[in-house]
Amino acid sequence: MxxxxxxxxxxxxxxxxxxxxxxxxxxxxxxxxxxxxxxxxxxxxGGKRVRARLLWWAMRACGGPDVPxxxxxxxxxxxxxxxxxxxxxxxxxxxxxxxxxxxxxxxxxxxxxxxxxxxxxxxxxxxxxxxxxxxxxxxxxxxxxxxxxxxLREPRRQQVREVWSDLRMEMVAGQYLDVHGQVTGSRSPARAIRVAELKSAMYSVERPVHLGAVLAGARPEQVEALRRSGRCAGVAFQFKDDLDGVFGDPARTGKPCGDDVRAGKPTYLFAVARARAVARRDRASSEVLARCLGDPELDEAALDRVREALVATGARAAVQSRIERLSERSTEYLERARPLAPGAERLAALLRATAGLPPVGAGGTGGAR
Structure with a gap:
């Protein structure tokens, strides 16, 4: 397999x-x-089956040959x-x-x-x-x-059932908070991070890794370290998706570019841009963001002005830097888990790719700037 x-x-x-x-x-x-x-x-x-692969390689990293x-x-x-x-x-x-x-x-x-x-x-x-x-x-x-x-046999069957139940509720909570933020205009970076955790990081990365570890019968401390590794990679994944939603190529991402802007999504990228524009007294960027975010009729010229504001405030660079730091933390937690080869190497590479960074040795280590 x-x-x-x-x-x-x-x-x-x-x-x-x-x-x-x-x-x-x-x-x-x-x-x-x-x-x-x-x-x-x-x-x-559908897609690259990343969630299923995360589950599999977490299981292989934690278990021996006798895995379910x-x-x-x-x-x-x-x-x-x-x-x-x-x-x-x-x-x-x-x-x-x-x-x-x-x-x-x-x-x-x-x-x-x-x-x-x-x-x-x-x-x-x-x-x-x-x-x-x-x-x-x-x-x-x-x-x-x-x-x-x-x-499965008990208690593993009950453990998997509990993780699956948590995963489903977290997914719904994250989606609701995402829509809630669009309607209410929730703008804080802290709130945006929580939405990223619930809407994407936990159900897309942390919980699949968690499921794999539980299926392998991993030790509690090992499970906890792997969950933290998965959550860091998952938040990085969502932040990368936020960047792609504004700056990405639709031919590569498979979805229109600019929809997040038109919907006024409460992303970390936009929250950081607003906060930086205020802190720097950058009135021009503040006005562009206030006027354009959440406008469903925004044309391409206006989208370009939003992109310029995201660059001018330093938000784009700050989010990219945060992605790299999160990826490093994911690697640190994975090392604490002390998983087994060969699954450990495959899991590490998959978590890094999930976070949107190149493989180690491909254009540098991708460490934080």
């Missing part, structure tokens, strides 16, 4: 999704075509379905038109019915479909996670 973790998880997903889609088809053809098939397709072509391979692969596949839930519903809440270089699921459903339902009716149907598709992905994720746990 070590040679192709993503492929192994993909095969588990393919088998599981085929069974779920078949059951949906037996229930109702429209439901299966509009939702079940789209959830399966979205999950099947089947349960690990199935739990990793369940994480992929949980990610589908998060992304599909996030696109609805943010009004995002694309995801992974294609139409967002709710937009795709709306387009299917637009000729007959009319513009507004189709849009409403699409939004409802997005919410329900996310719910369906969550149901399938829970079913698969429960099936994976059935292969």
């Amino acid at each position: 070590d040679g192709d973790v993503s492929g192994a998880v993909g095969r588990v997903l393919d088998e599981w999704l085929a069974g779920r889609v078949a059951r949906a088809g037996a229930l109702d053809g429209t439901f299966a075509a509009d939702l079940a098939h789209r959830v399966a397709d979205f999950t099947g072509r 391979v089947g349960a690990a692969l199935a739990t990793g596949a369940a994480l992929e379905l949980l990610q589908t839930c998060a992304l599909v519903q996030d696109d609805v809440m943010d009004g995002s038109a694309t995801r992974r270089g294609r139409r967002a699921l709710h937009v795709d459903v709306a387009a299917q019915y637009a000729p007959g339902a009319g513009g507004r009716g189709a849009a409403d149907l699409g939004a409802a479909a997005g919410v329900l598709a996310g719910d369906l992905a969550l149901v399938w994720a829970d079913d698969l996670a429960a099936a994976a746990r059935s292969e």
